[in-house]
Amino acid sequence: MIVTIIDILLFFMLVMTALAIVNRRRLFSVVMLAGVFSLLTALLFVTMDAVDVAFTEAAVGAGISTVLMLGTIAQTSRREKDPTRSGVLPFFVVAVTGAALVYGTLDMPNFGDPNAPAQLHVGPDYLKNSVEDMDLPNVVTSILASYRGYDTLGETAVVFTAGIGVLLLISGLAGRRRREDEEEN
């Protein structure tokens, strides 16, 4: 019961934050509210007992990405441009998409349903064998690092690629501009 009330409260605050983000024109407050949004999402993950995910969401969503967005604002503009066209068509598109998503969730299994397809594949084996195989209390670590070690290797490579991509896009340009400036001087 108490969890339901907390969930409703958190979702209510989430929607309020989203509406506040839509209404702001000053991008600084938009970024800060996006951090609040991430933090609320992290709290929702905690109420679902997904603490590892909540941890990541709080650290990445509320922490690092806020700083990166601030860095982006510093490079670009402090204010969002005022809209030149009416918002009726975008609102219609968003409303239809949202309705389709809600309609899609009607077919999904209930939260925590033990017969959900996601719970029936390899999950039970991992949960049953991990204590014997790994002797680790945190089954999330066992799955991530050992059972699905290949996947995590791939994810690490993705993070690495993302870093390389950003470096190529941003640092390269800065260096080229600096060299051009030096040549002009």
Added chain:
Amino acid sequence: MQHHLILRVITKLLVSTIILFSLYVQFHGDFSPGGGFQAGVIMAAAFIFYGLVFGLENVQRVFPPWIVHRMMALGVMIYAGTGFFSMFLGYDYLDYNAFAPHHPSHGQHYGILAVELGVLVTVTGVMVAIYYAFAGRPPQVSDEDW
């Protein structure tokens, strides 16, 4: 941010605590929530925090860009190297039982520790490198502009 005395004192207090917490998340990941990815992000957050308050030059003196860039690749190499090491010992790629054949769960502990270290190094490197890339570009913003 030279004139923000409170911010600077608090930062000095907090940065070391954040790094310590990130190491806790890293090495306690077997027992509690967390692991290499979360620890890497928290570690990077400590350096970014320092950079925000004391400026990019100072944080780059502590954590030079050339180390950061090498860390990005080093982490993936640690991870992939763990796999090659287990292959070298005659087991499958990333089969951690290779590291302690008589006591497989100990081998799993060593393997998980090694790959989590790889994830930590790469994630810290990438996050800090992205921050350096963004913050290193002009124009720098003065406090009043916000």
